[in-house]
Amino acid sequence: MSADVKSGNEPYDDINITPxxxxxxxLLVTFIILTTASVQGVKVNSPRTLAANQLAKPQTRxxxxTKEGAVYLDAYPVTLEExxxxxxAMKAANPSLPVVLKAxxxxxxxxxxxxLEVAKKLDITELGLVTQREAQ
Known part of the structure; x- marks a missing residue:
């Protein structure tokens, strides 16, 4: 047997890690896609309307x-007092605080x-109601 030919029992010098x-x-890309797709806030079934929806401003709260009556402020559960x-506090920082109500x-x-009574007591005048467009 010549020295140039190796037998099948020789150990490998390196490991191919490409696969x-x-x-x-x-797996990393799948994890990133699934994680970002699931973070979208609280899901509710909004009523439908023919009126066009206005886009919310970045400062909008x-x-x-929810259908069970739970109240959330920016996806965080709160009581009416909270x-x-x-x-x-937000109104003190921004007197023209826009608020949207999504029920x-x-x-x-x-x-x-x-x-709505809480918003009226705080003199929040920029208040919008979120609805869905009615299918035509």
Missing amino acids: MLDLAYV AVTI LSQRLS DARTQYQKVTEV
Whole structure:
């Protein structure tokens, strides 16, 4: 047997890690896509309307009411007292504080009026109601 020919039992000098890196990159991209897609705030089923929706400004605060009646301020759960305190602090920093109210179509109307009363007490005049466009 010549010295140029190696037998099949010789140990490898290096390991090819390219397939392992390909798998790691695919898993990383999948994780990034799934993580960013799931962070979208509180989901509610908004009522439908033919009126055009106005785009929210970056300083706009969102108050969300779920069908169970839970109230959220910018995706954080709050009580009505906490909502009043936080909006009051935001109103002090920005006197023309725009607020949008996004309520589920099946929520109790009483809860919506309670949130509207909080906005009225704080003299928040830029208040919008979020709806969905009606399919035509």
